[in-house]
Amino acid sequence: MNHRIAVTDGLAKEAILYLRKEEYVVDEVSFTKDEINKGSLLDYDAVIIRSATKLDKKAIEANSGGKLKVICRAGVGVDNIDINAATNNGIMVVNAPSSTTKSVAELTLGHLLSCTRHIPKGDRMLRDGIWAKKELRGSELFGKNLGLIGYGRIARNVSNLAIAFGMNIHAFDPYLPNEMFGGITKHETIEDLFSNCTHISVHCNLTEDTRNLVGEKLIDLMPKLGADGSNCGRYLVSLSRGGIVNESELFNCLNNGKLTCAGLDVFETEPVLKNNLLNSDNFIGTPHIAASTVEAQIRVGLESANQIINSLNGEVPTNLINKEILD
Amino acid sequence: MNHRIAVTDGLAKEAILYLRKEEYVVDEVSFTKDEINKGSLLDYDAVIIRSATKLDKKAIEANSGGKLKVICRAGVGVDNIDINAATNNGIMVVNAPSSTTKSVAELTLGHLLSCTRHIPKGDRMLRDGIWAKKELRGSELFGKNLGLIGYGRIARNVSNLAIAFGMNIHAFDPYLPNEMFGGITKHETIEDLFSNCTHISVHCNLTEDTRNLVGEKLIDLMPKLGADGSNCGRYLVSLSRGGIVNESELFNCLNNGKLTCAGLDVFETEPVLKNNLLNSDNFIGTPHIAASTVEAQIRVGLESANQIINSLNGEVPTNLINKEILD
Numbered sequence: 001m002n003h004r005i006a007v008t009d010g011l012a013k014e015a016i017l018y019l020r021k022e023e024y025v026v027d028e029v030s031f032t033k034d035e036i037n038k039g040s041l042l043d044y045d046a047v048i049i050r051s052a053t054k055l056d057k058k059a060i061e062a063n064s065g066g067k068l069k070v071i072c073r074a075g076v077g078v079d080n081i082d083i084n085a086a087t088n089n090g091i092m093v094v095n096a097p098s099s100t101t102k103s104v105a106e107l108t109l110g111h112l113l114s115c116t117r118h119i120p121k122g123d124r125m126l127r128d129g130i131w132a133k134k135e136l137r138g139s140e141l142f143g144k145n146l147g148l149i150g151y152g153r154i155a156r157n158v159s160n161l162a163i164a165f166g167m168n169i170h171a172f173d174p175y176l177p178n179e180m181f182g183g184i185t186k187h188e189t190i191e192d193l194f195s196n197c198t199h200i201s202v203h204c205n206l207t208e209d210t211r212n213l214v215g216e217k218l219i220d221l222m223p224k225l226g227a228d229g230s231n232c233g234r235y236l237v238s239l240s241r242g243g244i245v246n247e248s249e250l251f252n253c254l255n256n257g258k259l260t261c262a263g264l265d266v267f268e269t270e271p272v273l274k275n276n277l278l279n280s281d282n283f284i285g286t287p288h289i290a291a292s293t294v295e296a297q298i299r300v301g302l303e304s305a306n307q308i309i310n311s312l313n314g315e316v317p318t319n320l321i322n323k324e325i326l327d
Numbered sequence: 328m329n330h331r332i333a334v335t336d337g338l339a340k341e342a343i344l345y346l347r348k349e350e351y352v353v354d355e356v357s358f359t360k361d362e363i364n365k366g367s368l369l370d371y372d373a374v375i376i377r378s379a380t381k382l383d384k385k386a387i388e389a390n391s392g393g394k395l396k397v398i399c400r401a402g403v404g405v406d407n408i409d410i411n412a413a414t415n416n417g418i419m420v421v422n423a424p425s426s427t428t429k430s431v432a433e434l435t436l437g438h439l440l441s442c443t444r445h446i447p448k449g450d451r452m453l454r455d456g457i458w459a460k461k462e463l464r465g466s467e468l469f470g471k472n473l474g475l476i477g478y479g480r481i482a483r484n485v486s487n488l489a490i491a492f493g494m495n496i497h498a499f500d501p502y503l504p505n506e507m508f509g510g511i512t513k514h515e516t517i518e519d520l521f522s523n524c525t526h527i528s529v530h531c532n533l534t535e536d537t538r539n540l541v542g543e544k545l546i547d548l549m550p551k552l553g554a555d556g557s558n559c560g561r562y563l564v565s566l567s568r569g570g571i572v573n574e575s576e577l578f579n580c581l582n583n584g585k586l587t588c589a590g591l592d593v594f595e596t597e598p599v600l601k602n603n604l605l606n607s608d609n610f611i612g613t614p615h616i617a618a619s620t621v622e623a624q625i626r627v628g629l630e631s632a633n634q635i636i637n638s639l640n641g642e643v644p645t646n647l648i649n650k651e652i653l654d
Binding site for chain 2: 102122127143160273274288289294
């Protein structure tokens with residue numbers, strides 16, 4: 001009998017067609033929390049979720065003991081899955097981490113350029129009938145120091161793009177071995193990173209160590225002038241996870257001029273409906289769309305499909321999160 | 328006696344200090360059209376202007392026969408100077424064309440990324456209390472064909488940046504010899520360029536040949552899919568001169584979906600106070616700020632200062648516009 005796969009939060013149609021061509025039965029379904037807690041996934045060999053479906057301990061226990069062998073997160077973050085519960089119930093957890101890298105890196109440069117050149121502000125003022133040519137003098141990325149908090153896959157991709165703009169790359173990542181910092185400047189402390197960089201981009205995970213990590217105390221350390229001696233201003237962007245940047249301190253730094261402009265794609269509370277930052281003229285917000293491109297979503301779908309296929313074929317999937325399950 | 332220089336539209340203070348250190352007398356002055364027409368520049372050896380001061384035939388004739396030997400445009404475009412009149416009156420015209428290249432190229436990428444990722448629209452919707460995560464799915468620059476109209480200094484700089492993003496560069500420039508198109512795809516007609524590119528950036532001068540050059544007929548030729556097969560949409564940006572893109576046809580193409588998004592830094596009529604395009608949700612406008620960065624303005628100032636110094640020393644300045652004057 002063919003394997004059955006539940007897709008609960010949508011998936012690129014290219015990936016669904018691919019799985020069906022490989023003779024999997026794919027059901028695009030929508031379950032309430034209650035239905036999941038009553039075992040609606042018991043009859044599926046695999047489930048592909050995004051962020052909407054929450055698989056906590058209760059949900060996982062309710063769906064174990066049946067056919068369910070693998071949970072796939074079509075994306076990167078697995079914070080909506082209780083990994084321990086999955087491991088304890090013999091269910092593999094996989095994700096699709098590399099598919100979205102390019103999209104996130106491109107939007108990071110988009111946010112940086114939007115900040116340094118006041119693009120949304122200029123557009124907003126034009127729509128309000130104001131030709132603010134003089135007020136909107138910007139600065140170049142060229143010749144400046146870009147500080148990356150975290151130097152994982154996405155940060156390294158951002159680094160490659162920023163180098164093309166003539167930026168000097170600095171990074172702080174206490175979890176990476178020295179040989180991963182080839183060609184860029186590694187800093188031993190985050191204070192040292194901020195002390196050297198007029199431009200900062202956040203690329204770490206949200207953990208208890210990184211919650212509220214970035215605030216006024218670090219921003220205070222940023223240099224007054226660019227590495228090229230120019231009066232370029234100071235900029236901060238984050239497209240990683242909400243909660244790493246302290247939003248109320250960010251708001252203060254935008255208002256007191258310690259930061260020239262800041263861009264966030266991620267927020268402490270999402271969706272954002274009300275947020276003080278949106279009253280700041282020098283803030284740029286986007287609604288968590290860093291991975292939201294047609295190309296990334298097709299790649300995520302196909303990468304997820306291949307993870308499922310490998311798992312159900314009895315192979316060890318390359319993106320297995322709970323490796324303890326193999327012990 | 329020391330040479331005297333009039334600065335009529337402002338100049339970076341770094342350049343003024345430099346000229347004074349070289350023992351020039353620099354007057355930051357402001358003259359009305361009437362004062363200029365009565366010869367207010369007769370007692371200066373050189374004048375440095377931006378775009379505000381208009382030196383038409385009448386103005387130039389009124390200021391010739393005295394000390395004035397050189398007019399410097401601190402910037403690129405010399406459309407506010409009657410070059411023939413200057414030549415006929417033995418006055419050199421120089422400019423500072425290379426100083427702003429990086430700034431313009433960076434903002435071009437800023438506009439492209441703002442278009443493909445809906446940055447100003449996302450920011451605007453957030454400020455309106457709308458979390459439009461699903462509506463704002465974007466597309467990557469990676470793997471797409473970028474078509475450059477004109478392949479001069481700025482376009483080649485844009486090309487270098489876009490290559491880092493993984494774009495394939497196409498260009499149309501009937502005035503350049505073949506050897507200038509190394510490593511990119513040259514097109515013999517502008518129709519051929521549009522037929523191959525989902526992303527277009529305008530980098531030519533405004534002339535009688537290029538006025539209203541870009542309109543619906545060309546946009547109609549753009550491919551339905553990206554060069555990588557993805558449904559990425561179609562994009563147009565211009566940071567060159569207003570009037571090359573036909574604005575009413577652009578408005579139509581944004582409304583009928585032929586273009587996904589478009590960005591303009593330059594307009595038929597500037598300053599823009601009212602313009603239909605500003606009613607389009609998929610339009611991004613900035614108020615002619617492509618060269619407006621602290622770095623570019625310092626470079627423009629120093630480049631202008633050096634042009635003046637060379638001219639007044641009796642050398643042939645590198646950026647001499649009216650070379651006929653040497654005959």
